[in-house]
Amino acid sequence: MTLIAQITDLHLRPRGLACYRVSDTNMMAERAVTSLRAFSPKLDAVVMTGDLTDRDDPREYAVARALLDRLDVPVFLMPGNHDSSDGMRREMAGYPGISETSDGKIHYAAMVNDVRIIALDTHMPGRPQGQLGQEQLAWLDQALSGNEAPTMLAMHHPPALSGISHMDAMGLLDAPALAEVLAPHRQVQRILCGHLHRSIIAEFAGKIMTLAPSTGHQVELDLSSNGAAMFRFEPPAYFVHTHAQETGLVTHMAYVESFPGPYHFFADEGVTWPGDEAR
Numbered sequence: 036m037t038l039i040a041q042i043t044d045l046h047l048r049p050r051g052l053a054c055y056r057v058s059d060t061n062m063m064a065e066r067a068v069t070s071l072r073a074f075s076p077k078l079d080a081v082v083m084t085g086d087l088t089d090r091d092d093p094r095e096y097a098v099a100r101a102l103l104d105r106l107d108v109p110v111f112l113m114p115g116n117h118d119s120s121d122g123m124r125r126e127m128a129g130y131p132g133i134s135e136t137s138d139g140k141i142h143y144a145a146m147v148n149d150v151r152i153i154a155l156d157t158h159m160p161g162r163p164q165g166q167l168g169q170e171q172l173a174w175l176d177q178a179l180s181g182n183e184a185p186t187m188l189a190m191h192h193p194p195a196l197s198g199i200s201h202m203d204a205m206g207l208l209d210a211p212a213l214a215e216v217l218a219p220h221r222q223v224q225r226i227l228c229g230h231l232h233r234s235i236i237a238e239f240a241g242k243i244m245t246l247a248p249s250t251g252h253q254v255e256l257d258l259s260s261n262g263a264a265m266f267r268f269e270p271p272a273y274f275v276h277t278h279a280q281e282t283g284l285v286t287h288m289a290y291v292e293s294f295p296g297p298y299h300f301f302a303d304e305g306v307t308w309p310g311d312e313a314r
Contacts, residue, residue: 085115
């Protein structure tokens with residue numbers, strides 16, 4: 036079985052500074068890394084779908100390297116709207132795929148056992164919205180042609196709308212063009228995204244789009260037409276995408292924090308329950 040964890044929206048800050056005044060994102064990201072290291076069975080790779088930093092600050096990238104270097108599996112990065120393509124290429128050189136494009140958008144493909152990951156760059160300098168651009172879309176179409184391995188696209192901005200109005204206003208501007216590229220490629224089984232700081236599942240171009248929750252604060256679930264941009268400290272989490280011949284691609288959510296348990300369902304000593312003989 037192949038196990039690929041997805042973390043997103045770490046929003047790391049220079050040491051000692053909080054994000055948005057009250058969110059200790061560095062501490063919460065460190066807890067997420069601890070959880071990933073302890074995950075059993077051992078992970079094969081980690082995908083980080085953007086907003087690694089909060090302000091594209093070299094000091095924030097230094098915090099990121101110190102954290103991510105503790106993971107002894109490949110870590111696949113791509114920029115979000117809070118990062119930059121140039122900043123990530125400069126500060127995170129050496130991570131898989133980052134140096135494959137010398138300028139412009141960061142995009143690359145990699146195999147993790149029997150699963151193919153294609154990382155895309157939706158960053159737009161100076162804007163919160165995302166855009167892939169014609170050149171990257173043409174590269175994607177070529178990368179998908181002739182390779183039938185089960186494929187996960189990874190990008191920061193989700194191409195489908197969520198119903199959270201203030202976040203949808205910062206969505207992917209060329210989503211229709213992406214849909215045209217993806218529609219004929221049946222091997223694309225997941226579109227991994229971040230940006231919305233919530234666990235959201237949607238359909239896009241006949242594919243399953245999974246938005247992972249943040250390892251830090253979560254966006255308020257407000258589905259009104261004029262909802263304000265708010266966040267709260269709901270439990271941080273990440274996704275684990277598994278692939279096996281028997282099951283295909285399956286996505287699980289894992290919480291960063293520890294909770295009481297696990298407990299056996301049937302733990303009463305001396306009590307025989309129906310079906311015990313079959314267990």
